[in-house]
Amino acid sequence: MFLQTVGFGIVTASILALAAVGFTVQFSVTNILNLAYGDVMTASAFVAYVSATAGLNPWIGMITGGIFGSLFSYLLNRFVYTPFIRRGSKLFVMIIVTISMSLILQNVMQIIWGPNFFTVPIPAGSSVRFLGMIFTTSQIVIIAVAVAAMLGLHSLLTFTKLGKAMRATATDPELARNCGIRTKRITDLAWLLSGLLCGLGGVALVIDLGSFQSTTGGEFLVPIIAAAILGGVGQPYGAMLGALVIGMATEMAALVINPEYKEVVAFGLLIVMLLIRPQGLLAEVASQKEVAA
Amino acid sequence: MMAGCQAAAHAINAAGGVLTDKIKCQGFDTRGDPADAVTAANQMVATTSNLLGVLGPSSDEANATAPLINAASIPMFADTGQASFDHTSLKYFWRLLPADDVKGYAMALYAISKHYLRAAAVFGNDLGSQSDLPTLLKAYRQLGGKMVVTQQIALGQPSYRTEVEQLLAAKPQVIFTEASPQADATYLSELNQLGHLVPIIGTDATIQPQWLSAVAGAVGKNTLAKYFVAEQPYAPATGPSWQVYQANLMKSGVSKPAQWSTDSYSMSDYDAVTIMALAAAMAKSTNPAAYNKLIPEVTNPSPGAVIVHSFAQGLAAIRAGHKISYVGAAGIIDFNQWHNSTGGFEIAAYLPNGNLKLVTGITAAQIAPLIK
Known part of the structure; x- marks a missing residue:
C-alpha cells in the first residue's frame, strides 16, 4: 500500500510540477502573481477537448492545448497586464487585475460551455505495475510529459543563452538590461514558456480528473501556488521539488491519517516549512547557482 | 415555485376561488442568502395584504426566516431539507418533501x-x-x-x-x-x-x-x-391528481410549462397551495390563524374521509359535509405531529441515453x- 501511495503521489506531483513550474517561471521573470493561471489551464483543456472531439488524436489535443495556453498567456500579458505595468501599477493592483481576469475567463467559458462537465476522450488504458506501484497508460504518458518538460526546461535554463538571459532577468531586470539583454523580449518568451507549461498542466489535470468544467482549473490554483511557494518563489527547480512534496504529502496523509484532512496536512506542512525556511526549499541553493553562473 | 403556484391558482380560480377570493402568486426574491431573505420576508409580511400562505423558505434561508413567518402567523410550506425541522415546534411550518436525513x-x-x-x-x-x-x-x-x-x-x-x-x-x-x-x-x-x-x-x-x-x-x-x-x-407522474396538475399547469400561463410536468418540487408547491385553499374552505375563513390547524384534516387519510384529487373535488365534498383526504400530485400526504409528510422515495437507474x-x-x- 505504501509503494502504491508513492506511485499515486508521483502522478499528482507530475501534474502539479507542470503547472507550478510554469507559474513560477512567469512570476520570476515578470513579478506578476497571475491568479488567472488556473483559468488559462481550463481554457487550454477546452481547446484539447475541442480538438479531440473534432477527430484529432487526443494526445495531439494535449499539444494543441499547450500551444493555446502559450499564445493566450502571451496575449494576456501583452494586452491586459502590460498596460497596467506601464502605468506603474503596484503588486496589489496587479493582483486585483489578475483576479478580475480569472472571473472574466470563468464567466466567458461558462457562457460558451454552460455549467456542464466535459471529458477529453482519452482512454485510461491498461494498468501497469512497476516496483509495487500501479499506473495507467495515460498516467505514464502524463509522467513522461512532465519529466520531458522538466528536462527541457532544465536544459533551456542551463545550457542556452536564452535560459541564462531569463535567469539574469529574473534576478535583476535592470542589471540585465544594462548588460544588453532585451528584457522585454525575454518577458514575452517567459509568458510563452509559462503558458505552454500551463496549457500542458491543464490538459494533464483534466485527463487525470476524468471530467472538468469551466471552474476546474481555478479550483486547483491553490495547490499549484503552494508548490511554487514551497520550493521558493521564482525557482523552477524549487517548484518541481515543491510539487513532489505537496503531491506526496496529500497522498500519504490520506493513507496514514484521514482522507478528509489531506489538504489540511499538506498546507500545515507548507506553513511549518515556511516557518523554518521562509525563502522556500531551494531558494538559497538557486541563488548560489545564479552567482556561480 | 411559481410554476406549481400558478397551476394551483388556475385550478382554484377556475373553481370559483377560495370563498370567492381569487388566488394570485407573487414572488419575493430572497437571493438564496439568509441576510437578504430576512429583509424579503419582513417586506412580504409587512406589505402583502390577504396573504394566504407562503411557499418556502428553502434550505439556505429557512433557519433565519421560518421563525419570522411563524411569528406573523402565516402558514408556510417549506422546501428546505434541513433535519432541524424534523421535529419543529413552529406551528405554521409544514413540509411536504422529505428531510435530507x-x-x-x-x-x-x-x-x-x-x-x-x-x-x-x-x-x-x-x-x-x-x-x-x-x-x-x-x-x-x-x-x-x-x-x-x-x-x-x-x-x-x-x-x-x-x-x-x-x-x-x-x-x-x-x-x-x-x-x-x-x-x-x-x-x-x-x-x-x-x-x-x-x-x-x-x-x-x-x-x-x-x-x-x-x-x-x-x-x-x-x-x-x-x-x-x-x-x-x-413523485409519480401518473394518476388522477397528477393529471389535474398537468392540465392546469398547461393552462396556467407559465412559460414552457412542460419542463415542470414531472418536477417533484413544482408538484409539491401545487399541492401546498391546494391544501391551503381546501383548509380555508373547510374553516370558512381565509384567515391563516383559523385554517392552519385544519391542514392535516384535509390531507391525512382517515376512516370515512372522501379521497379527492383536486381543489374542485375537495370543495364539493366539503360543501356536502364530508371529511376529505386530498391526494396530491406528488402522492399521498400524511402529516405527522411535527407537520412533516415524509412521503416515499423511488430508486432510479441511469440509462446510457x-x-x-x-x-x-x-x-x-x-x-x-x-x-x-
Whole structure:
C-alpha cells in the first residue's frame, strides 16, 4: 500500500510540477502573481477537448492545448497586464487585475460551455505495475510529459543563452538590461514558456480528473501556488521539488491519517516549512547557482 | 415555485376561488442568502395584504426566516431539507418533501433489499453531503449491514487514488455516495482504473444532470448505467391528481410549462397551495390563524374521509359535509405531529441515453420504523 501511495503521489506531483513550474517561471521573470493561471489551464483543456472531439488524436489535443495556453498567456500579458505595468501599477493592483481576469475567463467559458462537465476522450488504458506501484497508460504518458518538460526546461535554463538571459532577468531586470539583454523580449518568451507549461498542466489535470468544467482549473490554483511557494518563489527547480512534496504529502496523509484532512496536512506542512525556511526549499541553493553562473 | 403556484391558482380560480377570493402568486426574491431573505420576508409580511400562505423558505434561508413567518402567523410550506425541522415546534411550518436525513434510510433499505451486506460510504466533507451520512450509517447497521469503510473525502483534489485503494482493500459490495460532481467523477474513474466498480447507490444530489454528465464522462455512460442507481423523492407522474396538475399547469400561463410536468418540487408547491385553499374552505375563513390547524384534516387519510384529487373535488365534498383526504400530485400526504409528510422515495437507474428509469419504490411506511 505504501509503494502504491508513492506511485499515486508521483502522478499528482507530475501534474502539479507542470503547472507550478510554469507559474513560477512567469512570476520570476515578470513579478506578476497571475491568479488567472488556473483559468488559462481550463481554457487550454477546452481547446484539447475541442480538438479531440473534432477527430484529432487526443494526445495531439494535449499539444494543441499547450500551444493555446502559450499564445493566450502571451496575449494576456501583452494586452491586459502590460498596460497596467506601464502605468506603474503596484503588486496589489496587479493582483486585483489578475483576479478580475480569472472571473472574466470563468464567466466567458461558462457562457460558451454552460455549467456542464466535459471529458477529453482519452482512454485510461491498461494498468501497469512497476516496483509495487500501479499506473495507467495515460498516467505514464502524463509522467513522461512532465519529466520531458522538466528536462527541457532544465536544459533551456542551463545550457542556452536564452535560459541564462531569463535567469539574469529574473534576478535583476535592470542589471540585465544594462548588460544588453532585451528584457522585454525575454518577458514575452517567459509568458510563452509559462503558458505552454500551463496549457500542458491543464490538459494533464483534466485527463487525470476524468471530467472538468469551466471552474476546474481555478479550483486547483491553490495547490499549484503552494508548490511554487514551497520550493521558493521564482525557482523552477524549487517548484518541481515543491510539487513532489505537496503531491506526496496529500497522498500519504490520506493513507496514514484521514482522507478528509489531506489538504489540511499538506498546507500545515507548507506553513511549518515556511516557518523554518521562509525563502522556500531551494531558494538559497538557486541563488548560489545564479552567482556561480 | 411559481410554476406549481400558478397551476394551483388556475385550478382554484377556475373553481370559483377560495370563498370567492381569487388566488394570485407573487414572488419575493430572497437571493438564496439568509441576510437578504430576512429583509424579503419582513417586506412580504409587512406589505402583502390577504396573504394566504407562503411557499418556502428553502434550505439556505429557512433557519433565519421560518421563525419570522411563524411569528406573523402565516402558514408556510417549506422546501428546505434541513433535519432541524424534523421535529419543529413552529406551528405554521409544514413540509411536504422529505428531510435530507431521511434519504439515508431509503438508501440503506434499498441496499439491504439487494442483499448488499458490506458497504462503503464515500461522502464529500461539505455540509450538504454530510447531512445524509448519520442516518445512512444508523439505518444500515440497524438493518444488519456492515459499513466496512466510511470516507469523508476532501473536495477539489487532483486525485483520490489512495482513498480508492483503501476502499478496494475493504471489499465492499456496494458504495453509497454523495460528493461534488468533480470529486465523484475523479473518485469513481480512479476506482474503475485501479480495480472495478461495484454497485453504487447515490443520494438525490447524484441524480442531477451535472453529476451524471461529470461521472458518465469519466467512467463511461454504459459503465455508469450498469452500476449506478440513486434515490429521489417519489413523485409519480401518473394518476388522477397528477393529471389535474398537468392540465392546469398547461393552462396556467407559465412559460414552457412542460419542463415542470414531472418536477417533484413544482408538484409539491401545487399541492401546498391546494391544501391551503381546501383548509380555508373547510374553516370558512381565509384567515391563516383559523385554517392552519385544519391542514392535516384535509390531507391525512382517515376512516370515512372522501379521497379527492383536486381543489374542485375537495370543495364539493366539503360543501356536502364530508371529511376529505386530498391526494396530491406528488402522492399521498400524511402529516405527522411535527407537520412533516415524509412521503416515499423511488430508486432510479441511469440509462446510457441519459434518461432515468424507475427501479423500485421505498414507501414512508417502510422508513417509519427506522426513524423511531
